[in-house]
Amino acid sequence: MKVISYEKFGSATEVLKVQEIELQKPRQEEVVVKLKYSGVNPSDAKARAGNRPGVTRPEYSLVVPNSDGSGVIEEVGSNLDKSLIGKRVWLRNGQWKRPFGTAAEYITIAVENIVEMPSKMTFQEGATMGIPGLTAAHGIFGTGEVIGKTLLISGGGGAVGHLAIQLAKWGGAKVIATGSKSSAEPILNFGADYFFDYSSDKLVSQINEVVPDGVDRVIEVEFGLNLNWIHNVLKPNGTIAVFGSAKEMNPIIPFGPYLFKAIKIDIFLIYILPVKERKIAINYLHSAYEQKALKPKIDSIFKLEDCDKAHDRTLTKGRKGAVLLEI
Numbered sequence: 001m002k003v004i005s006y007e008k009f010g011s012a013t014e015v016l017k018v019q020e021i022e023l024q025k026p027r028q029e030e031v032v033v034k035l036k037y038s039g040v041n042p043s044d045a046k047a048r049a050g051n052r053p054g055v056t057r058p059e060y061s062l063v064v065p066n067s068d069g070s071g072v073i074e075e076v077g078s079n080l081d082k083s084l085i086g087k088r089v090w091l092r093n094g095q096w097k098r099p100f101g102t103a104a105e106y107i108t109i110a111v112e113n114i115v116e117m118p119s120k121m122t123f124q125e126g127a128t129m130g131i132p133g134l135t136a137a138h139g140i141f142g143t144g145e146v147i148g149k150t151l152l153i154s155g156g157g158g159a160v161g162h163l164a165i166q167l168a169k170w171g172g173a174k175v176i177a178t179g180s181k182s183s184a185e186p187i188l189n190f191g192a193d194y195f196f197d198y199s200s201d202k203l204v205s206q207i208n209e210v211v212p213d214g215v216d217r218v219i220e221v222e223f224g225l226n227l228n229w230i231h232n233v234l235k236p237n238g239t240i241a242v243f244g245s246a247k248e249m250n251p252i253i254p255f256g257p258y259l260f261k262a263i264k265i266d267i268f269l270i271y272i273l274p275v276k277e278r279k280i281a282i283n284y285l286h287s288a289y290e291q292k293a294l295k296p297k298i299d300s301i302f303k304l305e306d307c308d309k310a311h312d313r314t315l316t317k318g319r320k321g322a323v324l325l326e327i
């Protein structure tokens with residue numbers, strides 16, 4: 001089968017190569033999925049570039065990148081029911097602690113990483129459910145229902161952020177979202193009640209003005225850049241659900257203000273979200289989708305051979321939604 005692969009860390013154009021490799025037979029609890037789309041995320045590009053903390057070389061001699069995807073089950077392992085064959089699925093963790101991800105014509109993967117898609121979900125949409133979808137759902141609902149709550153979604157125009165806004169509104173929350181100036185219109189169209197420019201020096205007073213009692217939960221994409229002010233808009237005992245801090249990976253927390261509001265910092269990594277929470281997140285995603293409250297936005301679709309361009313696109317400022325490879 002045709003795959004995109006790399007053997008060493010480096011820039012996308014330098015290290016990603018088109019290659020033929022043999023498709024692995026499924027083990028007892030594995031399925032073979034014929035892929036329709038590969039979902040490409042910043043995490044895939046950072047892993048290929050060698051930017052994961054403490055990792056100096058690829059864990060495998062050959063890596064097929066990208067963890068998300070969608071397709072149709074074509075073969076199942078001996079412990080699995082043959083009725084799975086033909087099911088339309090999205091999948092997660094394709095290239096997490098294993099070498100062969102979704103930048104490929106097929107993937108052989110444990111059945112626990114496969115999720116049957118709602119009947120109306122398209123393959124493009126399915127390929128956005130793994131990293132962006134689960135992150136948004138856990139970010140919003142990680143401490144339970146949000147009806148009547150006030151949430152601050154940082155970076156509401158992003159691949160994760162725009163799904164988070166839609167889920168929060170569907171869940172009955174009041175939503176304040178931040179973004180750069182150019183993302184005001186899409187953020188309000190995704191359903192946010194208020195938009196504020198994250199670079200404004202009046203941000204705290206603007207948020208305090210519309211929610212004088214503070215917000216219950218912040219869903220934070222750039223923790224290191226924002227931690228010096230978010231405690232000023234949080235209620236006592238509020239939570240910051242942190243999923244990103246790419247621009248400042250060594251944040252220094254102002255402990256006093258955090259302590260005296262007893263702020264909870266809930267850092268999570270979607271690859272290792274415990275099964276119970278993952279099932280809850282999937283349920284929220286599918287329910288919102290089936291009720292037409294969730295519409296993933298696709299920024300761009302590349303050919304498999306242009307995986308390098310897709311990787312670079314995930315790290316380009318101003319992208320609006322998911323980046324996919326059409327297989």
Ligand SMILES: NC(=O)c1ccc[n+]([C@@H]2O[C@H](COP(=O)([O-])OP(=O)(O)OC[C@H]3O[C@@H](n4cnc5c(N)ncnc54)[C@H](OP(=O)(O)O)[C@@H]3O)[C@@H](O)[C@H]2O)c1
Binds near residue numbers: 131
């Ligand atoms: N922990 C996890 O499991 C997990 C899961 C998913 C993603 N992530 C990480 O989360 C980050 C975002 O992923 P993504 O796919 O959503 O990327 P994305 O589509 O590029 O979104 C990033 C968003 O952050 C916004 N932003 C930039 N600076 C900001 C600031 N100072 N304050 C608030 N928002 C700011 C951007 O807004 P503008 O474009 O308007 O400037 C953009 O909307 C990446 O670092 C990714 O690796 C982590």
